[in-house]
Amino acid sequence: MSYGFEIYDASGERWLSSTDLLISVLDVFQVAGESVGTRLYPGVGAQNVMVVQSPVKGTSLTTDAFMAFCRLNTVVTTEGANKRVTWSPAVRLGAVHDINLYVLRA
Amino acid sequence: MTYGIAFSGANGLLSVNSDWASLTFIGKAIWTGVDSVFAADLPSLYWDRNFGPFGASYTSGASGGVGLRTFIARSESSFCGSLVGTLTTPNDNGVFKYSIASPDYPHIFVSTTNPAVCPTVMGIRDTGTVNDDGWPIWHVFVSLSYPAGMRAGAVPYVDVYCFSQMFTTPVDEYGIKVFDSAGNITFNSGLNPLRIKNVITITGTTMSNPADLSTLDIEESILGGDLPLLTDLAKPAFMSTDIARYVVTKRINMGLLTRYAIIGNGNAGCEPLAYPSIDFTQTFLMNGVRLAADGTLLYSIVGMDARNCGVGTSSSSTSIAKIESFPVRIPVIDGAEYD
Numbered sequence: 150m151s152y153g154f155e156i157y158d159a160s161g162e163r164w165l166s167s168t169d170l171l172i173s174v175l176d177v178f179q180v181a182g183e184s185v186g187t188r189l190y191p192g193v194g195a196q197n198v199m200v201v202q203s204p205v206k207g208t209s210l211t212t213d214a215f216m217a218f219c220r221l222n223t224v225v226t227t228e229g230a231n232k233r234v235t236w237s238p239a240v241r242l243g244a245v246h247d248i249n250l251y252v253l254r255a
Numbered sequence: 256m257t258y259g260i261a262f263s264g265a266n267g268l269l270s271v272n273s274d275w276a277s278l279t280f281i282g283k284a285i286w287t288g289v290d291s292v293f294a295a296d297l298p299s300l301y302w303d304r305n306f307g308p309f310g311a312s313y314t315s316g317a318s319g320g321v322g323l324r325t326f327i328a329r330s331e332s333s334f335c336g337s338l339v340g341t342l343t344t345p346n347d348n349g350v351f352k353y354s355i356a357s358p359d360y361p362h363i364f365v366s367t368t369n370p371a372v373c374p375t376v377m378g379i380r381d382t383g384t385v386n387d388d389g390w391p392i393w394h395v396f397v398s399l400s401y402p403a404g405m406r407a408g409a410v411p412y413v414d415v416y417c418f419s420q421m422f423t424t425p426v427d428e429y430g431i432k433v434f435d436s437a438g439n440i441t442f443n444s445g446l447n448p449l450r451i452k453n454v455i456t457i458t459g460t461t462m463s464n465p466a467d468l469s470t471l472d473i474e475e476s477i478l479g480g481d482l483p484l485l486t487d488l489a490k491p492a493f494m495s496t497d498i499a500r501y502v503v504t505k506r507i508n509m510g511l512l513t514r515y516a517i518i519g520n521g522n523a524g525c526e527p528l529a530y531p532s533i534d535f536t537q538t539f540l541m542n543g544v545r546l547a548a549d550g551t552l553l554y555s556i557v558g559m560d561a562r563n564c565g566v567g568t569s570s571s572s573t574s575i576a577k578i579e580s581f582p583v584r585i586p587v588i589d590g591a592e593y594d
Contacts, residue, residue, distance in 0.1 A: 170450065170452070170453075171278075171451070172362075173278070174362075177359075200584075201362075201494060201584070201586075203376070204377070205378065206377065206380070206396070208394075210396065211292055211297065215350075216538065216560045218497065218499075242538065242562075242578045249360070255451060255454065255586070
């Protein structure tokens with residue numbers, strides 16, 4: 150490259166350059182599968198923020214509860230210099246389970 | 256920010272910064288070899304509609320046979336035998352338990368090198384135990400679909416990459432470290448950071464033919480600019496998330512036989528009485544993401560569970576209902592950079 154930055158490890162392998170995109174974690178928290186809520190993240194209004202969902206299931210793999218499917222509708226909006234994440238029930242098949250929400254900044 | 260350090264990449268998106276911790280490669284989760292479930296070991300399930308002389312009853316349970324997950328609807332009468340309709344899963348599959356020690360909640364990316372093997376993470380759980388370094392041990396439950404009978408042979412085709420926030424790091428004598436205002440590490444050049452190559456956004460799915468339950472069309476887009484195309488990556492790995500269910504309802508039209516008797520002459524036999532239908536639904540799990548050679552995204556559908564059984568009156572048919580909520584954004588890495 151003719152501009153930008155590159156970072157190398159002790160073996161001379163390039164681990165990071167200005168053409169890479171790092172993901173930072175703004176927040177990770179657990180909510181009920183059919184809950185409603187919102188959180189404000191100050192100072193990231195100009196950043197690319199996304200929400201990834203991960204189900205929280207039990208340990209028995211053959212139960213209906215493990216095979217259940219539950220997703221939230223997550224919306225990211227910009228409020229001036231801040232980002233707001235809002236979640237609400239979207240779809241469900243089977244038993245309700247908790248969901249971990251990852252709020253990531255790219 | 257009014258202080259600190261921030262690097263931006265050529266695409267204008269933020270790279271290294273002193274405010275938020277970047278994710279670091281922890282390692283690949285390992286299949287434990289135990290506590291996994293294979294569909295081929297599970298019994299088939301049946302639903303009976305029994306039309307006896309004193310009215311109809313409804314029972315369900317496990318049948319004696321095992322194999323690919325089979326769901327059987329039976330219509331019986333007490334005297335005149337039974338008729339059977341069967342729905343079998345399109346792929347063999349199982350839920351595999353993987354293990355990883357991670358200082359914080361692991362963020363999982365999965366890849367497959369075999370187009371016939373498809374992974375999806377069904378759940379992540381803190382076991383409550385720690386390793387010798389004091390890191391919590393997590394179980395990652397991965398649903399795999401594979402050619403019939405492959406079972407554990409599917410594991411070598413799949414990589415489960417795990418990333419985590421790293422709150423403390425070993426002391427180095429060289430390199431770059433970045434700290435936030437509380438003194439927490441946000442970047443360390445001595446650790447292998449999570450480098451996102453692109454982000455796909457899935458806006459919808461299409462599967463219009465109930466008879467073809469093996470794949471589906473995905474409507475998706477990727478970020479543009481200077482980011483690489485997915486086909487430019489040596490080994491694309493997708494952040495795994497369970498995004499949808501397809502529920503197939505198969506309706507079996509069954510003619511029931513019932514005994515009749517003609518009083519006085521001793522004649523008796525069986526004749527068609529009516530054609531009530533038995534519905535049973537099977538939940539199909541959308542399983543994983545893989546990149547086809549032509550650059551299209553593929554998901555496979557694997558039958559995992561039966562859900563309902565009822566009685567209808569119309570003729571035989573098969574219908575599909577989609578349980579989904581889009582858009583879904585899925586970050587992508589090049590797994591080859593972490594092998």
